[in-house]
Amino acid sequence: MAREKSSKDNAKALFHSLRSAYAATPVNLKIIDLYVGFAVFTALIQVVYMASVGSFPFNSFLSGVLSCVGTAVLAVCLRIQVNKENKEFKDLPPERAFADFVLCNLVLHLVIMNFLG
Amino acid sequence: MDALRLIQYSSRNQCVLSVVLHILELCARPLDIPKTAKTSPQKGRISLTFTEMARSLAGFLVLVLVASICEGSSLFQPISDSHRSAALELFTLDHGSFESLEETYEALRTFQILGMEKKPDVTAAACRFISETVGSSSSTPKDLFYALKANSIAECKIHEKASKGIISSLNAAVRGASSLLDFYYSVGGLVLIKDQSTKADIHLADAEGVFRSVKALSQSDGRWRYSSNNPESSAFAAGIALETLAGIVSLASSELDQSLISTLKNDISKLFDSIEKYDDGTLYFNDKLVDGHEYQGPLSTTSSVLRGLTAFAAVTTGNLNLPGDKILGLAKFFLGIGVPGDAKDFFYQIDALACLESNRVSIPLILSLPSTVLSLTKKDSLKVRVTTVFGSNAPPLAVKLVGAFSSGSKDASLVASQELKFDQVSGLHILNDFSKSIDVGSYTFVFEVVLQEPEDEKVYVTGSQTKVPIFVTGHIKIENSEIVILDSDLGSIESQKKLDLAGKNAASLSANHLQKLRLSFQLTTPRGHAFKPHQAFLKLRHESEVEHIFVVENSGKQFELVLNFLGLVEKFFYLSGKYDMELTVGDAIMENSLLVAIGHIELDLPEAPEKAPRPPPQPVDPYSRYGPKAEITHIFRAPEKRPPQELSLAFLGLTILPLLGFLIGLLRLGVNMRNFPAKPVPATFGVLFHVGIGAVLLLYVFFWLKLDLFQTLKTLGFLGVFLVFVGHGVLSHLAAASAKLKSA
Numbered sequence: 084m085a086r087e088k089s090s091k092d093n094a095k096a097l098f099h100s101l102r103s104a105y106a107a108t109p110v111n112l113k114i115i116d117l118y119v120g121f122a123v124f125t126a127l128i129q130v131v132y133m134a135s136v137g138s139f140p141f142n143s144f145l146s147g148v149l150s151c152v153g154t155a156v157l158a159v160c161l162r163i164q165v166n167k168e169n170k171e172f173k174d175l176p177p178e179r180a181f182a183d184f185v186l187c188n189l190v191l192h193l194v195i196m197n198f199l200g
Numbered sequence: 201m202d203a204l205r206l207i208q209y210s211s212r213n214q215c216v217l218s219v220v221l222h223i224l225e226l227c228a229r230p231l232d233i234p235k236t237a238k239t240s241p242q243k244g245r246i247s248l249t250f251t252e253m254a255r256s257l258a259g260f261l262v263l264v265l266v267a268s269i270c271e272g273s274s275l276f277q278p279i280s281d282s283h284r285s286a287a288l289e290l291f292t293l294d295h296g297s298f299e300s301l302e303e304t305y306e307a308l309r310t311f312q313i314l315g316m317e318k319k320p321d322v323t324a325a326a327c328r329f330i331s332e333t334v335g336s337s338s339s340t341p342k343d344l345f346y347a348l349k350a351n352s353i354a355e356c357k358i359h360e361k362a363s364k365g366i367i368s369s370l371n372a373a374v375r376g377a378s379s380l381l382d383f384y385y386s387v388g389g390l391v392l393i394k395d396q397s398t399k400a401d402i403h404l405a406d407a408e409g410v411f412r413s414v415k416a417l418s419q420s421d422g423r424w425r426y427s428s429n430n431p432e433s434s435a436f437a438a439g440i441a442l443e444t445l446a447g448i449v450s451l452a453s454s455e456l457d458q459s460l461i462s463t464l465k466n467d468i469s470k471l472f473d474s475i476e477k478y479d480d481g482t483l484y485f486n487d488k489l490v491d492g493h494e495y496q497g498p499l500s501t502t503s504s505v506l507r508g509l510t511a512f513a514a515v516t517t518g519n520l521n522l523p524g525d526k527i528l529g530l531a532k533f534f535l536g537i538g539v540p541g542d543a544k545d546f547f548y549q550i551d552a553l554a555c556l557e558s559n560r561v562s563i564p565l566i567l568s569l570p571s572t573v574l575s576l577t578k579k580d581s582l583k584v585r586v587t588t589v590f591g592s593n594a595p596p597l598a599v600k601l602v603g604a605f606s607s608g609s610k611d612a613s614l615v616a617s618q619e620l621k622f623d624q625v626s627g628l629h630i631l632n633d634f635s636k637s638i639d640v641g642s643y644t645f646v647f648e649v650v651l652q653e654p655e656d657e658k659v660y661v662t663g664s665q666t667k668v669p670i671f672v673t674g675h676i677k678i679e680n681s682e683i684v685i686l687d688s689d690l691g692s693i694e695s696q697k698k699l700d701l702a703g704k705n706a707a708s709l710s711a712n713h714l715q716k717l718r719l720s721f722q723l724t725t726p727r728g729h730a731f732k733p734h735q736a737f738l739k740l741r742h743e744s745e746v747e748h749i750f751v752v753e754n755s756g757k758q759f760e761l762v763l764n765f766l767g768l769v770e771k772f773f774y775l776s777g778k779y780d781m782e783l784t785v786g787d788a789i790m791e792n793s794l795l796v797a798i799g800h801i802e803l804d805l806p807e808a809p810e811k812a813p814r815p816p817p818q819p820v821d822p823y824s825r826y827g828p829k830a831e832i833t834h835i836f837r838a839p840e841k842r843p844p845q846e847l848s849l850a851f852l853g854l855t856i857l858p859l860l861g862f863l864i865g866l867l868r869l870g871v872n873m874r875n876f877p878a879k880p881v882p883a884t885f886g887v888l889f890h891v892g893i894g895a896v897l898l899l900y901v902f903f904w905l906k907l908d909l910f911q912t913l914k915t916l917g918f919l920g921v922f923l924v925f926v927g928h929g930v931l932s933h934l935a936a937a938s939a940k941l942k943s944a
Binding site: 110113114117118120121122124125128129131132135136137139176177178179181182185189192193196197199 | 840841842843847848851854855857858859861862865866869870871893896897900903904909912916920927928931932934935938939
């Protein structure tokens with residue numbers, strides 16, 4: 084009983100510490116995390132829909148899911164590049180990273196729109 | 201004009217028959233079963249072995265040899281009643297009269313030559329036309345010429361005043377003539393009117409001058425030009441020129457220098473040097489095809505030359521020194537045409553033959569046979585007729601049969617040279633008992649005509665030897681015909697049936713695949729020699745209409761066919777059952793060719809293995825084969841099951857939810873626009889940047905809705921460039937601002 088309680092307490096303590104650590108992240112990174120979450124959720128809803136009605140225009144399903152996944156991946160890349168604690172990208176101005184993000188998204192969405200059918 | 205050649209060959213060249221028969225023989229060969237057949241059990245197909253191919257090649261060479269011998273021999277028939285009936289059909293009045301004076305003249309002349317009763321309406325129509333032309337003062341010399349020509353046959357009356365007018369206009373035409381045709385019509389007209397009107401005295405002014413001007417148009421090769429401007433010359437023009445010159449001579453012979461006339465004889469012989477030859481010995485004149493309008497075919501050219509030649513010969517004394525066989529060759533050319541289908545060609549042929557029938561050069565005599573097929577059974581005798589081209593009687597002569605040669609062999613003659621007996625009543629030369637030494641077959645008989653009066657040799661020409669293809673037919677004896685079933689291994693006879701091939705047969709046999717069938721018979725000619733017919737086939741037809749044909753081979757008189765069913769099992773497609781047997785023995789010279797049903801044979805063949813070939817599909821009733829087929833209903837791909845629309849719309853709503861969640865989260869995080877640049881230039885850049893991105897996304901929506909990729913990419917190009925500039929502007933400003941902040 085004590086062990087269970089302690090494991091439950093451990094989980095709770097872990098969760099709280101994560102939460103407080105997360106609160107310390109800068110706001111722009113939080114915006115990007117929110118964006119990623121939004122994209123992933125949209126992808127999940129599309130998968131649930133396909134699972135229920137069948138994959139008939141498969142190309143449309145793929146393009147929808149891949150657009151969400153693609154934009155999430157690009158956002159993650161942006162986060163990596165913009166994060167000030169990341170020593171690797173110290174010399175890269177965040178505006179440049181953002182410009183890359185915008186460009187790649189536009190290209191991704193062109194391809195997605197073509198494949199949507 | 202090549203069509204005439206075709207008519208020539210098909211109507212009288214019996215070599216076509218022998219050629220066709222040989223082709224049939226060659227076609228029969230691939231169906232042979234080689235006696236040394238090593239048909240492998242797997243394949244079972246009979247392929248042409250090397251010996252087979254060599255045999256077909258030899259057959260082909262024989263064919264060529266026969267054709268080459270055939271080239272020399274040919275048969276020409278004189279003009280007969282078929283020409284007369286054709287003339288009635290060809291020369292018909294169109295709306296009560298002919299189209300032109302030329303045609304009127306041609307029709308009248310043809311009827312006159314053929315000795316047919318002129319139809320009264322033809323003469324009346326002609327007279328109307330003639331008097332119209334003669335009376336009018338605007339008639340050209342050409343019209344007058346043809347009107348007078350027609351009148352010489354129709355014999356309509358011309359008024360004296362009119363004839364005086366004609367004479368004066370023709371004389372004026374002669375004086376003003378420059379081209380050959382002008383001279384021809386004017387001089388010819390004067391000659392005709394001299395014959396037709398008794399009172400008028402025709403005088404040709406300056407005959408020598410006219411003669412010389414016509415002669416000036418001649419060329420060194422014997423041809424003539426139409427006028428001094430036109431360099432083209434033709435033999436047709438030469439014929440016209442000769443006729444014109446003959447006309448001048450007949451009008452004013454006393455005024456002309458005889459040496460002038462004799463130079464013409466040189467021209468004629470030079471013209472005859474340009475004569476052309478066909479392989480069967482016919483000769484003709486032809487001009488080169490230079491201009492479509494001016495071109496006259498060989499028929500009209502040769503006819504024109506003959507007319508000119510005979511007209512000239514009629515007015516001059518002395519010999520023209522033309523070799524007689526050239527005249528004979530020309531006669532054969534015209535006779536070889538048969539019955540032309542065109543009125544103009546018909547006229548040319550008949551007019552030229554009329555010139556040949558009686559002229560002062562030489563009159564050709566034609567040797568013809570009423571029938572070239574002689575039957576030994578009917579004891580036909582060989583009949584030969586020698587006549588002029590129109591079938592009139594020839595002078596006293598004798599016909600000799602110089603030799604008879606079997607076609608396709610170069611052996612010596614089968615008969616001795618003998619003379620045929622002349623029968624006064626029928627006008628035929630007959631040989632009765634030649635057939636003792638001649639057996640059935642195809643031969644070439646060589647005849648020679650000998651004139652009995654020596655003076656006739658100057659007037660008539662008969663040619664040297666004439667080769668004629670003759671077919672001798674007869675009744676072939678078929679004996680000892682029997683059909684036997686043998687045991688394959690032992691060779692012992694299981695069943696035997698004698699056949700009577702002349703009568704009805706209904707042999708009923710049965711065999712299995714281990715046995716052999718043997719059919720044998722003997723063929724003998726009336727003289728007792730061996731005979732190989734063109735066709736000797738046995739056909740086996742199954743109940744399901746599948747047929748197999750076998751050639752019966754021979755050695756000497758004995759014909760035998762052995763069918764070894766063991767080797768034929770696969771050829772028969774393993775079909776057991778009742779087969780009808782049919783024997784064909786045939787040849788052109790066999791009077792009793794037969795196609796008889798011999799009987800049936802019940803064949804018992806083993807079962808077909810898996811991979812055995814199927815029999816070919818038999819032809820079905822043609823109406824059902826080409827009739828409508830069964831209708832095909834196309835099954836379209838079933839459309840995919842789509843979800844109900846409400847479900848789809850519900851999920852669409854669900855998809856919007858994360859976006860709302862994102863926006864709410866942004867608000868909770870406390871996003872602001874404080875970093876938006878304040879200064880106007882970067883501010884506009886910033887605004888334009890966002891507008892640009894929005895425009896691109898809108899473009900994507902349009903791309904999905906209705907644009908195609910090329911249009912999108914074009915617009916995207918422009919927008920992209922714009923966005924790069926604007927974005928660079930605003931972002932670099934922001935970067936500069938944050939760098940300042942950092943350093944500060």
